[in-house]
Amino acid sequence: MKLKYTILFVEDVEKTLEFYENAFGLKRAMLHEGGDYGELDTGSTTLSFSSINLMNELGKDIGLVDAQKPVFEIAFETENVEKALQKALNAGARLIQDIREEPWGQTTSYVADHNGFLIEICSAVRNNQS
Numbered sequence: 001m002k003l004k005y006t007i008l009f010v011e012d013v014e015k016t017l018e019f020y021e022n023a024f025g026l027k028r029a030m031l032h033e034g035g036d037y038g039e040l041d042t043g044s045t046t047l048s049f050s051s052i053n054l055m056n057e058l059g060k061d062i063g064l065v066d067a068q069k070p071v072f073e074i075a076f077e078t079e080n081v082e083k084a085l086q087k088a089l090n091a092g093a094r095l096i097q098d099i100r101e102e103p104w105g106q107t108t109s110y111v112a113d114h115n116g117f118l119i120e121i122c123s124a125v126r127n128n129q130s
Helices: 013-024 052-057 081-090
Strands: 005-010 027-031 037-041 046-051 074-077 094-102 106-112 118-122
Touching: 005 013, 005 052, 013 027, 013 037, 013 046, 013 081, 046 052, 081 094, 081 106, 081 118
Parallel strands: 005 046, 074 118
Antiparallel strands: 027 037, 037 046, 094 106, 106 118
């Protein structure tokens, strides 16, 4: 078994795709002609978005998103956290946590997208053991 996709529920799928394209350089895999579903190419697993409207039509009761009380996070690993953070902020992300060196050997920062989803921008974990 493999993880195929993660779907986040948003008000505006196309606006969300555009944000992730601009903020993180991801490529759009598809946007359904009705505009209620879209995917970003992230490798073997897609990051996908479905409209809240569509989920309501399907009888799903969608909860509210709150970056200050997250129930999950999206993480993007990069070699240059500072540059990636600035790019995300320039694209409209909201700063949650500035760049920080973690005791486990990783550089992290956090932003929220316009939907309120928490996003970690981080380096790979460095092996500090000799």
